[in-house]
Amino acid sequence: MKKFINEPIHFVDEMIEGIIGAHPGKLGYAANDLRCIIKECNKIKGKVGIATGGGSGHLPLFLGYVGDGLLDGCAVGGVFQSPSAEQMLHVTKAIDSGAGVLYIYGNYGGDIMNFDMAAEMAEMENIKVEQVIAGEDVASAPKGEERKRRGVAGIFFIYKIAGAMANELATIDEVKRVAEKTCANVRTMGVALTPCIVPEAGRPSFILGENEMEIGMGIHGEPGIHRGPLKKADEIINEILPQILSDLPYKKGDEVSVLVNGLGATPKEELYILYRRVHHLLKQEDISVYKTYIGEFATSMEMAGASVSILKLDGELKRLLSKPASSPFFEQTQL
């Protein structure tokens, strides 16, 4: 296990200490708990608070999207573990400015239950809470069973768009509406080449052969669609992109934003080689690309692999996507 760590059990807390130390004035924490990350700024009266949460090991997910035009807070769990309902509640209370709090998080059992509990507790304290659960991995459940799908890198788009809407002091119902629209308009599929190691476990959670890949694998090593010999970059895109496109389906004339996400160890060079093929195929399908995001947006520590997410835009989503945003992990100027 070749990692820059001290004691494995301190992995998450030391990482957060580093993050808080590195970005003073940007990120702070609530309830004296380092795992209750909040944006360090004056609350804006009437702005809906947006919170997320989830396991560690996915930087910049989740806490990396706490920032201007993005999220207001994040409850941080252990590696690949949900944070507790109590921590979510702390974040909720810290970011509520009276306009309510929207939870946006991925479709995983532990997270759902804890956010549900947190929502119940928050409501007892008279904070209006709404929830949007992201699940867009087409490999994780067939069409028709969309509600079973895992949430992966596409959640970035939901954060971005909900964050922009909240910044305009929209009501919680409006922010929820655009978040749900984004959810409905995004699809993702990924490929894993190597596993990663949870520090406390000290060994890989699954094994892939020297020349194997798994199409559709989840970001914690959940099973995908099939395992087979590693193919060429173009062949991989030829295989996954049509599955994404036919699912929504995306159609001739559509305008989209494309996210090519690295899972951790895969270099940017390779992400661009993958994007090159996506670009060609979309052009062939007469689908136009408004904006690309290429890099690490949702990782599994040192896992090698990548995913492609496509967001179908309409006027409203495009306008919200174009807004500036700024966090220690993500910067965007007005497009």
Add this chain to the structure above:
Amino acid sequence: MKKFINEPIHFVDEMIEGIIGAHPGKLGYAANDLRCIIKECNKIKGKVGIATGGGSGHLPLFLGYVGDGLLDGCAVGGVFQSPSAEQMLHVTKAIDSGAGVLYIYGNYGGDIMNFDMAAEMAEMENIKVEQVIAGEDVASAPKGEERKRRGVAGIFFIYKIAGAMANELATIDEVKRVAEKTCANVRTMGVALTPCIVPEAGRPSFILGENEMEIGMGIHGEPGIHRGPLKKADEIINEILPQILSDLPYKKGDEVSVLVNGLGATPKEELYILYRRVHHLLKQEDISVYKTYIGEFATSMEMAGASVSILKLDGELKRLLSKPASSPFFEQTQL
């Protein structure tokens, strides 16, 4: 070799095709050669052009810093190979607006010779060219022999500061002066945990044992200071940071910017665990941190490892560092 590639010999060109396709209106190329990257915009009369160049495999180095408030052009070589003098000349001619062109690149034999040749050719075409060679890896040559040092991640600071100065329409001598001052004020040291594979070679260029690390290794696998068993994150920083600090030396009361750079496969979580210790030690030394940069700024494809760079600031450098900058690979709003 688990890479997302097609034919290894097309690695670089397909990567650039992907980049150009992904960022229309931002990056273009000169002389009909994809490897002569230039900023896509109207030239500003009187603005010094800044060019860089170097081997591929280091994204976001080098071409990732072509953008507003940064560089104007970049000649792109094969993986770990210098681009040709002719390509550098094409870039030079494309970005010159009459105020001259400053070359900023790393201290490697092939690059130096080719930039020298390009400079001679450019001067024959009446373009004023100046050069600044970055070399700040304290592990690569002892104090007193600074001119032998390799250029690594610290070159980012030189780009950033020279780019900001050029944006103010300073003369080429002024831009060169601040670039050289930045060079003189930055030091870097790194640690490698795993090798990377040059696609055309297909096998790692060096081997590190399952539990080994090499302190001071260069970004192409050049030998470092010593090889030994992998230590804890804090111990590694305890070992490298004092060598950085004593070299300049950085002193009590200094204000610095810190760059913790991932070499490729190392996750952000670990970079922050390393930064945590840097933060503590700098506090102990009474050195204050103005701004941190933590992420991938100069990589070796899928190499695992990290480097720490420290830039000593004065009023001028701080002002220039604070300026906004924007490229497809790097965004910074006014600090």
Add this chain to the structure above:
Amino acid sequence: MTEGLNAEDIKSIISHIKNIMDGQRDYLIDLDNAMGDGDLGITMTKAFTAANEYAQNTAEISPSKLLMATGMAIAKAAPSTMGTLIATGFMKGGKAIQAAEQIGLKDLAVFFEAFTQGIMDRGKSKPGDKTIIDVLQPITLSLHHSAKNDKSLSEGITDAFYISQQAVLDTIQLKAQHGRAAYYQEASIGKQDAGSTVGMLIMKGLYQFSKSNF
């Protein structure tokens, strides 16, 4: 029949469960690894270490409050799926208990019933979904049956434990509907549900206590 469990007994049961989870840590990891993320052994030891720590240090004498607070300690220490579900179970189960200082077989049945219902509500799951419910529900039914037939507390616990052991094996044939295991769809048939095993091990804690005290 004056036989019953007071707060001290409950604390002792929790300590039994903690020891069992510690001993079965790797077994639970392996079970969860087969169709999950392999954390179950880690989270369950964390959960019951926290539960035990709370229980051994509290002066609480109300079984109801003691069990609810145990749930809260677990929620905080182990917010994984199973940790959260069990925490919910303890909270809802504890809340349902009416008895002031001593709980009998009937109360125990009520506790498990509310425990089960709490998990079903929280997890939106039902019997047959290949979850811990498939062990908790037979336990509840068995306890109610024993209470109705005036069995002794120790008899009732023993019967429920045996039934839980069988129920775990019965999960093998089921198809997973929730959590990570659900991604395996048909391939989940033929493998024992990890969470159900936790339900059985909790029952085993009661059984061990009852064996050594009654």
Add this chain to the structure above:
Amino acid sequence: MTEGLNAEDIKSIISHIKNIMDGQRDYLIDLDNAMGDGDLGITMTKAFTAANEYAQNTAEISPSKLLMATGMAIAKAAPSTMGTLIATGFMKGGKAIQAAEQIGLKDLAVFFEAFTQGIMDRGKSKPGDKTIIDVLQPITLSLHHSAKNDKSLSEGITDAFYISQQAVLDTIQLKAQHGRAAYYQEASIGKQDAGSTVGMLIMKGLYQFSKSNF
């Protein structure tokens, strides 16, 4: 003595060098791997493939211009350290040749002298720095010596080639001052310089041509 090399001969020599580099590709990779990045075999085959392609397709009859253009072809195809240095060498060497259509031993000495000086200027290197200069300089001296002593072209080439072989071995004891090898400092002593080997292989191309033509 009318013996001399015209443009066609030079083209043939370049094709000899290309074949030698192809044959020694892995050897050069291994030499460069020991203290460098192992690309020398790749870049030298690229360099001389490009040189040969140019040479076999040009109608150029001026040795001077032919050699200069060969340098330019190499600069474009192989911009590594050694590629750039050799390109510079060909350009400077070609430029120094006065002879119009045929070059003799004296011209060859002048070519190698300018070739060497061009590399020293470009690389800021000097004899003894453990670089290709440590082969090129003995070659130059030998050719000048032979010319002065009116040796035949083929004798002059043979002597220079033998001397280059010895010069490569002499680099073993030197300490590297340039390029990646310099990072090895003292540890570079005892290893043969990869670039010097390239210098010798270029000379070998001349030697093979001379053997089969004179």
